Amino acid sequence: MEIGIKAIGGYEEVGKNMTAVRAGDEVVILDMGLNLDRVQIHGETRTETMESLDLIEMGAIPDDTVMGDLDGEVKAIVCSHGHLDHIGAVPKLAHRYDAPIMATPFAMELIKDKISWEKRFKVENELQTVEPGKRYQVSDDLVVEFVHTKHSIPQTTTVVIHTPEGAIVYALDFRFDRNPVMEDPPDFKRLRQIGREGVICAVIECVNVETEGMSPSESVARMMVNQTLHEAENEDVGVMVTTFSSHVARIKSIVEAAEAMDRRPLLFGRSMDKYITTAEKLGIVDLPGDIGIYGHPKAREDIMRKVMKDGKENYLLIVTGHQGEPGATLTRIANETLPYEAEPEDQVVFSARRIPNPLTIANRYSMETKLRMKGARLFQDVHVSGHAGKQDLYDMIKMLQPQHLFPAHAPLDMMSGFVDLTESMGYRMGEDVHLMRNGQEMVIS
Ligand SMILES: [Zn+2]
Structure with missing residues (x-):
């Protein structure tokens, strides 16, 4: 079975995240986010009344017209957590796919709120609320699992797509907070187990790859x-x-x-x-x-x-x-x-x-x-980041042992830090670390 990772948004920027994972002729979409920056520079823009193509042209939502090149049927739209750069484009894009939207309860409430404000499109996709720690069959061959992790909004998950070839892990927006003030620490045990079972590839954030050490709790x-x-x-x-x-x-x-x-x-x-x-x-x-x-x-x-x-x-x-x-x-x-x-x-x-x-x-x-x-x-700056530091990224990769790595969620110039880190772990850019631009697909056979 051929596995394809298609970068749609968020691969050369922080914002408008969207990835399509193709396993054979079936596709799972991960996130449909907004680039708030591009909305703000247009001042009083009211996105709820705008056409998708105009928003795509503004760079405010992912350009999913590239999905037309992808040979497969979309089985699910999965949102990893409730931040706008992961759910904000749902009201503009989800109606184009005959597939359920899956998210944890907190993210789902925010998705429903976004949909209720939408004036241009009717979003009639089934809304399937999921629980962290659970697995969901989305087709005969594909199972989607939501692994509990920590970030800066409740009920954030690392999404895992189980295929007959192995697992594909989508690890955007996480930090390894071992002493959180709310909810449990990340499910390290399950991440290690998934690594032992076999991970074909992982899409991993690298927005804080230049931050030495581990992200504070x-x-x-x-x-x-x-x-x-x-x-x-x-x-x-x-x-x-x-x-x-x-x-x-x-x-x-x-x-x-x-x-x-x-x-x-x-x-x-x-x-x-x-x-x-x-x-x-x-x-x-x-x-x-x-x-x-x-x-x-x-x-x-x-x-x-x-x-x-x-x-x-x-x-x-x-x-x-x-x-x-x-x-x-x-x-x-x-x-x-x-x-x-x-x-x-x-x-x-x-x-x-x-x-x-x-x-x-x-x-x-x-x-x-x-x-x-x-x-x-x-x-000022009475704050710690909700994203993984360099050594957290190291640990995530060590736990998962993915065959291939796809950095995302950062501008291209920051990707070199991710390449340095992963090459120090034995990976090699161009062989098993792949830098992608929005719109490109990488096929792993
Ligand atoms: Zn986030």
């Missing part, structure tokens, strides 16, 4: 959050923390820090509301009863007036806007378009990395300057 981020909030002189001032709204584990740590400071945690922003409410509904996280979640603009303004009146020192605000995104809560506070005021000595904590693209750098520069001009104290 989320419990390290929790310590950093606690130190920043508990040890700064902040008893009588306003405190705001901004982070990724999908990073439920981080938000849990921030909420717990707020409780320990005797401040009531308040969450602001539509996306904060969506992710946290979904996580609570599914029983993934249990936050204290006095927490306030304000997604709606009117509710947000009302509670902000109350905070200003009661005294900011009684509250801790968890807000969107860590990259200075226009319209996000922190950006609007900096712009003075909300009733909450940033004042001298107020503490603003960035529990996020700076995303190094020029648009984000400009947005963040503008917001940070405005906050500093009001006298606020900014605490």
Whole structure:
């Protein structure tokens, strides 16, 4: 049986991930993501009303027209986790395939939400919610397994496609967190077992391949959050923390820090509301009863007036806007378009990395300057990455022992670090390490 790996999106960039795996004449699609960067540079773009081909031309979603060259029938569309660069193009592309969409409960709720906003296409694919740790037969020959792993959003999986020739592992977006603050550590035992059973090839992220060592645990981020909030002189001032709204584990740590400071945690922003409410509904996280979640603009303004009146020192605000995104809560506070005021000595904590693209750098520069001009104290990089460091990648490859490796989820210039690493392990570029551009297929017989 011939095995083909087709790179559709995410092989020369961070964003719009999509891969097709062909085993004989059957195909499994892995992820259908969005490139948010390409959406943002077009300003007020409303993707929900746009045609797929226009979004493909913008570089916002994967160019799946190349699927026409692939000789096989799509049996399943599998999403590894709920980040937008993995599920964001589902409403635009999934309807073209007569196949179920498979995802863990948290990712599936987010997919349903995306589909509900879609104005152009009807997505009528069967939605099959799966459980981490379980295997699912998608055709006579193919079984898809979801191996529990850790990342920066709940219920992330390493997807394994079992074929009669052996396993194909899709290991994008993971870190080997042995001391997580939520959920179990990754299922190392199962990964080693899959390696012993025989792995034909693995598609592996390499966005942090230049980061030496292992990626720190989320419990390290929790310590950093606690130190920043508990040890700064902040008893009588306003405190705001901004982070990724999908990073439920981080938000849990921030909420717990707020409780320990005797401040009531308040969450602001539509996306904060969506992710946290979904996580609570599914029983993934249990936050204290006095927490306030304000997604709606009117509710947000009302509670902000109350905070200003009661005294900011009684509250801790968890807000969107860590990259200075226009319209996000922190950006609007900096712009003075909300009733909450940033004042001298107020503490603003960035529990996020700076995303190094020029648009984000400009947005963040503008917001940070405005906050500093009001006298606020900014605490940067109170954060650890959700991606694998160089030695985590080494361990993943050592556990899986794949015959072939496909690096993905990084710009091409970063791939050389992955080549260096894997050649030090006995692989050879061009023989069993394959660099692909979006649109190319590599056939392994
Ligand atoms: Zn991710």
